Amino acid sequence: MERDLNFTIILEKPPAGVDYGLQEGSGNNYKTVQTQRSTGGDLRFTFSARVREGKDAQPNFLAPFVQGPTHERFVYLDIGTYAGQINTSWSRRLKIPLRGITWQLIGKRKALKTKVPGTGKDGSPACATVKPFAGWS
Numbered sequence: 797m798e799r800d801l802n803f804t805i806i807l808e809k810p811p812a813g814v815d816y817g818l819q820e821g822s823g824n825n826y827k828t829v830q831t832q833r834s835t836g837g838d839l840r841f842t843f844s845a846r847v848r849e850g851k852d853a854q855p856n857f858l859a860p861f862v863q864g865p866t867h868e869r870f871v872y873l874d875i876g877t878y879a880g881q882i883n884t885s886w887s888r889r890l891k892i893p894l895r896g897i898t899w900q901l902i903g904k905r906k907a908l909k910t911k912v913p914g915t916g917k918d919g920s921p922a923c924a925t926v927k928p929f930a931g932w933s
Contacts, residue, residue: 798848801857802907803932805841805892807873810914812836814921815881818843819872819889820860828874833881839914841873847902855902857894869894875921888923896931908932 810816817828818841832839843861850856850866857869864870870893876886892912901908910932916922 798846800844801847801902801905802842802844803871804907804909805871805873806909806911807839807841807890807914808911809836810834810839811919811921814876814884814886815879816841816914816921817874817879818861819863819874819878822863828879831879834914843871855897855899857897862894867895870925875923886921888921890921890923891925893925893929894932901932 805818807816812834815831815833816839817831819826820829821827830841843859845857845859845862847855847857852867854867856866861871862869863872870891873890873892875888875890876884878887878889890912892910897908911930912926913922
């Protein structure tokens with residue numbers, strides 16, 4: 797059985813003046829969509845993914861926004877030049893894991909949401925894998 801599931805990522809208070817966008821595709825064959833320039837407030841990104849049962853009976857997410865091996869799927873937010881911004885010193889990606897999403901969590905829901913910090917400890921745009929990651933609800 798395969799079904800569609802909607803996702804919302806809320807990027808909390810990223811540094812102002814930096815572009816952020818959702819990565820569609822992978823490797824060198826990707827484009828950035830939903831590009832937004834931060835003003836210091838929260839940014840919201842939405843996407844859909846297909847989900848079906850994987851070989852291990854766990855959810856397996858499929859879609860142009862989903863990256864990585866079956867057991868470690870994730871979504872990228874592109875930052876700065878990766879999001880198409882010119883004249884910026886930022887060239888980063890923020891990796892948002894899909895791990896921890898179980899069939900029980902999916903249940904009859906049509907959508908899942910997460911909040912992730914947009915600013916690193918040094919005040920720059922958060923990047924790499926989100927840590928700590930509160931998960932999806």
